[in-house]
Amino acid sequence: xxxxxxxxxxxxxxxxxxxxxxxxxxxxxxxxxxxxxxxxxxxxxxxxxxxxxxxxxxxxxxxxxxxxxxxxxxxxxxxxxxxxxxxxxxxxxxxxxxxxxxxxxxxxxxxxxxxxxxxxxxxxxxxxxxxxxxxxxxxxxxxxxxxxxxxxxxxxxxxxxxxxxxxxxxxxxxxxxxxxxxxxxxxxxxxxxxxxxxxxxxxxxxxxxxxxxxxxxxxxxxxxxxxxxxxxxxxxxxxxxxxxxxxxxxxxxxxxxxxxxxxxxxxxxxxxxxxxxxxxxxxxxxxxxxxxxxxxxxxxxxxxxxxxxxx
Numbered sequence: 001x002x003x004x005x006x007x008x009x010x011x012x013x014x015x016x017x018x019x020x021x022x023x024x025x026x027x028x029x030x031x032x033x034x035x036x037x038x039x040x041x042x043x044x045x046x047x048x049x050x051x052x053x054x055x056x057x058x059x060x061x062x063x064x065x066x067x068x069x070x071x072x073x074x075x076x077x078x079x080x081x082x083x084x085x086x087x088x089x090x091x092x093x094x095x096x097x098x099x100x101x102x103x104x105x106x107x108x109x110x111x112x113x114x115x116x117x118x119x120x121x122x123x124x125x126x127x128x129x130x131x132x133x134x135x136x137x138x139x140x141x142x143x144x145x146x147x148x149x150x151x152x153x154x155x156x157x158x159x160x161x162x163x164x165x166x167x168x169x170x171x172x173x174x175x176x177x178x179x180x181x182x183x184x185x186x187x188x189x190x191x192x193x194x195x196x197x198x199x200x201x202x203x204x205x206x207x208x209x210x211x212x213x214x215x216x217x218x219x220x221x222x223x224x225x226x227x228x229x230x231x232x233x234x235x236x237x238x239x240x241x242x243x244x245x246x247x248x249x250x251x252x253x254x255x256x257x258x259x260x261x262x263x264x265x266x267x268x269x270x271x272x273x274x275x276x277x278x279x280x281x282x283x284x285x286x287x288x289x290x291x292x293x294x295x296x297x298x299x300x301x302x303x304x305x306x307x308x309x310x311x
Contacts, residue, residue, distance in 0.1 A: 026116035040134040056083040084254040087144035090135035167222035171238040239303025
């Protein structure tokens with residue numbers, strides 16, 4: 001398959017319909033950014049004390065929920081685990097957003113800086129900088145450790161940033177954004193959860209909605225216009241990144257830090273039907289989209305299945 005030029009895109013379609021004009025999409029997203037962007041340092045009350053007995057993450061989204069170990073834990077220990085898992089997810093989010101910012105810079109490197117498409121990418125990078133600082137401040141405020149991904153995943157991330165194609169980059173972007181977004185949409189309206197955590201997730205959900213739209217529209221375009229080798233490479237790398245991401249979603253050190261045996265905890269999480277359903281439900285909107293546009297095919301689909309994110 002040969003690459004389709006930008007001039008030939010008029011009227012081009014994929015399984016979801018006609019491809020939208022790149023500049024028009026970016027202009028709308030820039031307008032939305034101007035109206036609905038937040039400064040977390042000013043929007044949130046960072047000095048307010050945490051509320052007694054409230055969760056830091058909805059209990060149903062905590063990794064051990066409804067396992068035999070969970071049923072043996074005290075309510076205090078369950079809430080402590082929710083706090084450490086919230087910190088671990090914030091740490092994962094920082095790792096991922098630093099990767100995303102580098103991929104966005106690579107994407108716009110050889111594009112006209114005056115285009116709306118590039119201006120929106122720069123706007124998204126601004127958003128992600130604020131999000132990373134917000135997540136770091138939340139971890140510090142809670143007094144938990146920072147939970148970096150494993151050394152192996154750090155190195156895999158470094159490799160991915162180096163070899164990723166444009167469609168591969170946008171597929172990974174959606175993988176990192178959409179599952180956490182689904183969880184955060186359940187978190188920010190949940191009155192059982194700490195007010196500060198709800199505020200952080202609300203800001204992230206509002207601003208990430210634009211990032212998802214940008215990535216989805218660009219990935220649709222790339223899966224039509226990229227050379228066949230790039231499309232196939234995207235299917236394989238996205239499947240492998242799904243495997244990495246699904247493992248990195250649970251940091252084993254959280255169990256040790258709340259007084260649990262991490263081997264026992266990890267075994268029960270792996271065996272948990274509830275946890276499997278949570279992860280697959282959180283990924284379903286994304287996997288349906290990727291299936292529609294031709295990403296989930298062949299060996300790549302098998303990798304997605306082995307990640308546990310695709311039923």
